[in-house]
Amino acid sequence: MRPLHFNTTSLRKQSRAGGPQLIAGAILNFTILGVLILFASLREQSTFWTHAGHWPIWLRELVGSSFYPLLLLELLFLMTFSGMCVRLLNARCPTATSAVVFLLLLWTLFVLVVVIIGANNLDSLIAGRPLHWHPQ
Numbered sequence: 001m002r003p004l005h006f007n008t009t010s011l012r013k014q015s016r017a018g019g020p021q022l023i024a025g026a027i028l029n030f031t032i033l034g035v036l037i038l039f040a041s042l043r044e045q046s047t048f049w050t051h052a053g054h055w056p057i058w059l060r061e062l063v064g065s066s067f068y069p070l071l072l073l074e075l076l077f078l079m080t081f082s083g084m085c086v087r088l089l090n091a092r093c094p095t096a097t098s099a100v101v102f103l104l105l106l107w108t109l110f111v112l113v114v115v116i117i118g119a120n121n122l123d124s125l126i127a128g129r130p131l132h133w134h135p136q
Helices: 008-016 018-043 057-090 096-126
Strands: none
Touching: 018 057, 018 096, 057 096
């Protein structure tokens, strides 16, 4: 029985085209994370949910209804992007260093969004309010 052989030559050929994919994936993830950071900061402002903040109702509804689906979509995109970066690292592609830098920045921004959400929820629990409490 022949041992399994990992063909790195074909993987390197495939990963040479990984540069544009890497840039497109990074731009997509950075854009979604920027929107998520904006939405998370708006969600945690008490005046955002009331008329005192002068925020349009359509924006409140957009943030309220799309935040968690967008967060899950970004998690899926980040996991896919991480897999692509691991493939580039395995192929010893020249863009592997950029992939690692992008990956670290993207995961740091994702953790920042989770920390913003978690801090407000923890604050609500400590104050004796429901978990996702917002003033009406």
